[in-house]
Amino acid sequence: MDDSIDRLRLIRTESVGPLTYRRLLARFGTVRRAIEALPDLARAGGRAAALAMPSRADAERELAGLRKLGAALVFLDTPDYPSFLAEMADAPPALAVLGDVKLLATRSVGIVGARNASANGMRLAQNLAAELAPQLTIVSGLARGIDAAAHTGAMQTGRTIAVIAGGIDVPYPPEHEKLQRQIAETGAVIAEAPLGTAPLARHFPKRNRIIAGLVLGLVVIEAASRSGSLLTARLANEEGRELFAVPGSPLDPRCHGSNDLIRQGAHLTETAADVLANLPDHPARQGLARDPLFRRAGGFAEPPAPILEAELDAATLRDARRKIPPFIGPDPVQVDEIARRCQLSSAAVAAVLLELELAGRVETLPGNRVALLATA
Amino acid sequence: MDDSIDRLRLIRTESVGPLTYRRLLARFGTVRRAIEALPDLARAGGRAAALAMPSRADAERELAGLRKLGAALVFLDTPDYPSFLAEMADAPPALAVLGDVKLLATRSVGIVGARNASANGMRLAQNLAAELAPQLTIVSGLARGIDAAAHTGAMQTGRTIAVIAGGIDVPYPPEHEKLQRQIAETGAVIAEAPLGTAPLARHFPKRNRIIAGLVLGLVVIEAASRSGSLLTARLANEEGRELFAVPGSPLDPRCHGSNDLIRQGAHLTETAADVLANLPDHPARQGLARDPLFRRAGGFAEPPAPILEAELDAATLRDARRKIPPFIGPDPVQVDEIARRCQLSSAAVAAVLLELELAGRVETLPGNRVALLATA
Numbered sequence: 001m002d003d004s005i006d007r008l009r010l011i012r013t014e015s016v017g018p019l020t021y022r023r024l025l026a027r028f029g030t031v032r033r034a035i036e037a038l039p040d041l042a043r044a045g046g047r048a049a050a051l052a053m054p055s056r057a058d059a060e061r062e063l064a065g066l067r068k069l070g071a072a073l074v075f076l077d078t079p080d081y082p083s084f085l086a087e088m089a090d091a092p093p094a095l096a097v098l099g100d101v102k103l104l105a106t107r108s109v110g111i112v113g114a115r116n117a118s119a120n121g122m123r124l125a126q127n128l129a130a131e132l133a134p135q136l137t138i139v140s141g142l143a144r145g146i147d148a149a150a151h152t153g154a155m156q157t158g159r160t161i162a163v164i165a166g167g168i169d170v171p172y173p174p175e176h177e178k179l180q181r182q183i184a185e186t187g188a189v190i191a192e193a194p195l196g197t198a199p200l201a202r203h204f205p206k207r208n209r210i211i212a213g214l215v216l217g218l219v220v221i222e223a224a225s226r227s228g229s230l231l232t233a234r235l236a237n238e239e240g241r242e243l244f245a246v247p248g249s250p251l252d253p254r255c256h257g258s259n260d261l262i263r264q265g266a267h268l269t270e271t272a273a274d275v276l277a278n279l280p281d282h283p284a285r286q287g288l289a290r291d292p293l294f295r296r297a298g299g300f301a302e303p304p305a306p307i308l309e310a311e312l313d314a315a316t317l318r319d320a321r322r323k324i325p326p327f328i329g330p331d332p333v334q335v336d337e338i339a340r341r342c343q344l345s346s347a348a349v350a351a352v353l354l355e356l357e358l359a360g361r362v363e364t365l366p367g368n369r370v371a372l373l374a375t376a
Numbered sequence: 377m378d379d380s381i382d383r384l385r386l387i388r389t390e391s392v393g394p395l396t397y398r399r400l401l402a403r404f405g406t407v408r409r410a411i412e413a414l415p416d417l418a419r420a421g422g423r424a425a426a427l428a429m430p431s432r433a434d435a436e437r438e439l440a441g442l443r444k445l446g447a448a449l450v451f452l453d454t455p456d457y458p459s460f461l462a463e464m465a466d467a468p469p470a471l472a473v474l475g476d477v478k479l480l481a482t483r484s485v486g487i488v489g490a491r492n493a494s495a496n497g498m499r500l501a502q503n504l505a506a507e508l509a510p511q512l513t514i515v516s517g518l519a520r521g522i523d524a525a526a527h528t529g530a531m532q533t534g535r536t537i538a539v540i541a542g543g544i545d546v547p548y549p550p551e552h553e554k555l556q557r558q559i560a561e562t563g564a565v566i567a568e569a570p571l572g573t574a575p576l577a578r579h580f581p582k583r584n585r586i587i588a589g590l591v592l593g594l595v596v597i598e599a600a601s602r603s604g605s606l607l608t609a610r611l612a613n614e615e616g617r618e619l620f621a622v623p624g625s626p627l628d629p630r631c632h633g634s635n636d637l638i639r640q641g642a643h644l645t646e647t648a649a650d651v652l653a654n655l656p657d658h659p660a661r662q663g664l665a666r667d668p669l670f671r672r673a674g675g676f677a678e679p680p681a682p683i684l685e686a687e688l689d690a691a692t693l694r695d696a697r698r699k700i701p702p703f704i705g706p707d708p709v710q711v712d713e714i715a716r717r718c719q720l721s722s723a724a725v726a727a728v729l730l731e732l733e734l735a736g737r738v739e740t741l742p743g744n745r746v747a748l749l750a751t752a
Contacts, residue, residue, distance in 0.1 A: 249500075
């Protein structure tokens with residue numbers, strides 16, 4: 001319980017995102033020691049004001065609020081946390097779960113697509129989900145259109161998980177309030193954001209990466225070029241998930257993105273059999289990586305090696321703090337490149353980047369790259 | 377001229393199909409010597425009655441009929457004959473051409489699909505043909521639906537070839553009489569069947585193989601499972617032509633076959649750019665060959681090696697004529713297998729099979745196989 005409170009305080013601390021959370025634990029071993037080290041780290045990174053961190057009372061209040069709803073909080077590195085999701089470099093440090101926590105450990109497939117889907121597209125999503133649900137948990141994002149159809153179809157024959165962008169207690173979109181409740185009663189609704197969070201645009205890509213991380217494969221039905229579903233597909237591909245796409249007429253712009261996925265190697269999918277025949281037992285460690293769209297992301301960001309404090313004497317750190325910042329600009333740069341050009345060990349670079357991140361001066365991007373934060 | 381008459385007589389002789397025609401020329405060197413040898417060969421194969429062969433007057437009458445229409449007769453192994461088509465083992469020994477013979481030598485792409493096409497499918501075919509025609513000759517089969525739309529689109533911006541199943545003077549289907557005339561005036565109409573031939577079911581697969589042989593690539597738009605367009609695609613694949621298919625909704629049965637082609641490796645095609653980016657300079661010598669559908673056909677039938685008469689002394693032939701027939705039944709058998717099991721040279725086997733073919737007792741099938749003819 002104490003551990004839960006500490007974890008939650010660290011997770012909700014300003015400038016501590018999922019990657020930073022993992023780095024802090026890798027460096028300091030326990031949540032408690034990470035919390036104690038935080039003020040010094042942020043100061044060393046050049047931050048003047050103290051980092052905003054919730055008090056123990058704040059954290060206790062959030063846990064009590066979740067209990068009252070009947071929701072569980074599942075932490076990374078605990079047995080209930082879904083194992084495939086844990087393999088993502090930026091896996092959520094904690095997930096609020098309303099419904100059956102055990103469902104997160106089942107074999108699952110995602111079905112996502114256009115909010116403004118065609119009647120045929122929604123029929124396809126519903127049928128496909130109903131055909132797959134006896135064997136697989138169906139994961140989607142509770143959005144209008146394809147997502148809602150997939151959840152509905154899944155509940156006809158099996159169970160479904162809705163990953164939502166806001167807080168676990170916030171129904172969104174409003175017209176899906178009843179659907180959200182039904183899913184929580186028969187399956188599970190999960191959320192990364194704190195209680196009461198109203199979903200904003202920036203929350204949706206985070207929601208999408210959870211879908212990508214949970215599933216063995218992702219089916220895309222009706223996705224226009226540059227749509228959110230395509231971004232989910234890109235994330236899923238980066239995580240080595242199997243990609244499936246339902247073909248559609250070139251005359252319908254809602255099918256351009258999904259057709260393009262097929263062109264890039266996603267399995268052309270007409271029925272449940274197409275999915276079942278191509279679903280692996282485990283995610284692959286390499287996605288399609290055939291297309292510029294996919295290559296751009298830079299592939300898997302390997303988790304950083306644990307930092308041996310012994311390597312980091314005060315002189316080395318001082319040297320690294322002086323040398324590194326000039327190499328980081330608004331254009332993303334590879335972390336390896338910084339180490340090479342500064343002639344520093346990767347442990348020293350990681351330690352200083354952690355400080356700069358906590359100071360809010362630098363952000364980490366996919367492909368093990370960093371960039372100066374515009375707002376620093 | 378004399379040579380044309382001899383060629384036409386041999387081509388129109390009973391039991392002389394395209395493969396037999398090529399074997400006769402390979403064995404005897406000239407058409408004249410092949411004609412002289414025919415009666416003995418058929419007799420040796422076990423045929424009692426004489427082979428029906430048109431007289432010189434019959435052949436002259438056919439040539440005069442073509443001249444009157446303004447049509448040319450283009451023979452295999454002459455400069456006007458399209459070179460890619462000539463590479464097919466069973467290339468037509470002669471093609472009647474109404475229109476511009478030179479068009480047969482241009483780079484071309486086929487567009488085929490459902491007769492009962494959707495309005496969207498026909499719009500796609502017409503647009504695609506119009507986009508491609510400035511750079512490529514568009515080849516199709518003058519059928520209702522996709523074929524007609526492709527020809528029509530092609531004539532908006534370029535030129536088109538219609539390959540028809542009946543005689544060059546027979547409009548089919550009747551409602552395309554005007555379209556057929558327009559194509560002949562601006563492009564070319566070609567036919568393998570003799571003048572006056574009304575197209576029957578068995579003529580359409582032969583027409584399809586000519587389309588497959590003429591083109592660098594074939595685009596399939598709306599093809600149901602087990603449709604004629606899929607058979608054309610299979611033939612095109614066997615000839616190493618590039619395959620393209622336009623995707624469509626899994627809810628439309630007219631798209632199942634074309635979607636399946638994509639699943640098997642055909643290029644997913646939405647616009648002309650998809651075709652142009654994947655069209656080779658020359659046909660490949662190997663098709664997709666990934667799927668049972670395609671594998672079943674047994675790949676390329678290599679043209680038989682020329683027979684050295686020296687190898688075929690009378691004793692060897694007598695021996696081969698006695699040994700081979702028991703090995704051929706209604707189930708197709710590999711020619712190589714016959715040679716191995718009878719312990720005969722492939723030249724001896726080829727010589728005897730030619731006799732059996734001319735006697736109407738055996739037919740040659742794709743994949744260098746032969747079978748007993750049911751009607752023998």
